[in-house]
Amino acid sequence: GENVEQHPSTLSVQEGDSAVIKCTYSDSASNYFPWYKQELGKGPQLIIDIRSNVGEKKDQRIAVTLNKTAKHFSLHITETQPEDSAVYFCAATDARQLTFGSGTQLTVLP
Amino acid sequence: DSGVTQTPKHLITATGQRVTLRCSPRSGDLSVYWYQQSLDQGLQFLIQYYNGEERAKGNILERFSAQQFPDLHSELNLSSLELGDSALYFCASATSKSSGNTIYFGEGSWLTVV
Numbered sequence: 001g002e003n004v005e006q007h008p009s010t011l012s013v014q015e016g017d018s019a020v021i022k023c024t025y026s027d028s029a030s031n032y033f034p035w036y037k038q039e040l041g042k043g044p045q046l047i048i049d050i051r052s053n054v055g056e057k058k059d060q061r062i063a064v065t066l067n068k069t070a071k072h073f074s075l076h077i078t079e080t081q082p083e084d085s086a087v088y089f090c091a092a093t094d095a096r097q098l099t100f101g102s103g104t105q106l107t108v109l110p
Numbered sequence: 111d112s113g114v115t116q117t118p119k120h121l122i123t124a125t126g127q128r129v130t131l132r133c134s135p136r137s138g139d140l141s142v143y144w145y146q147q148s149l150d151q152g153l154q155f156l157i158q159y160y161n162g163e164e165r166a167k168g169n170i171l172e173r174f175s176a177q178q179f180p181d182l183h184s185e186l187n188l189s190s191l192e193l194g195d196s197a198l199y200f201c202a203s204a205t206s207k208s209s210g211n212t213i214y215f216g217e218g219s220w221l222t223v224v
Contacts, residue, residue, distance in 0.1 A: 032210040043215035098209040100153040
């Protein structure tokens with residue numbers, strides 16, 4: 001089955017700086033890669049996703065890049081704000097089962 | 111608010127007992143997923159139902175079972191509970207049977223086994 005590895009497990013940045021979270025996947029059949037944000041005491045919420053026919057996608061301060069050859073994808077958050085502090089999960093699927101990474105605790109320091 | 115409703119929000123029970131967690135998917139969604147989130151682990155996929163039928167199975171223990179009813183709500187039954195079953199259990203829903211589309215998570219049910 002699919003295996004998704006996520007790094008780093010914790011990340012602290014100064015407000016206004018950029019944050020990058022990286023994930024690798026094992027199954028070359030995976031074709032959909034969503035990113036979820038989980039705030040304390042809440043369920044994961046989709047923030048951005050990318051499909052295998054696209055190399056990059058951007059939504060305001062958030063962008064995701066995908067390298068199919070290397071089987072890795074990354075989340076980029078620019079101009080970080082305190083409300084960006086949360087746990088971020090990457091995931092990958094071949095349309096049968098969504099496999100999540102282990103999560104990254106992002107802390108934005110004021 | 112994702113539109114996925116889970117009850118109860120918190121539950122404390124003793125080892126050996128049985129509990130049922132309930133999930134109402136978003137209006138119109140036919141797929142329901144169950145995930146387990148422990149402190150030291152990420153989101154572990156348990157099982158998926160689509161329109162009443164089991165669609166995919168993950169790392170679900172034999173002590174656990176689930177079903178989806180004709181009105182599309184789902185229940186996750188956990189029996190012979192052990193301390194290690196303490197976790198946050200999420201239900202998620204989606205419109206299609208494929209996990210290659212957005213799935214929406216509920217707020218979760220906190221289970222504490224003492």
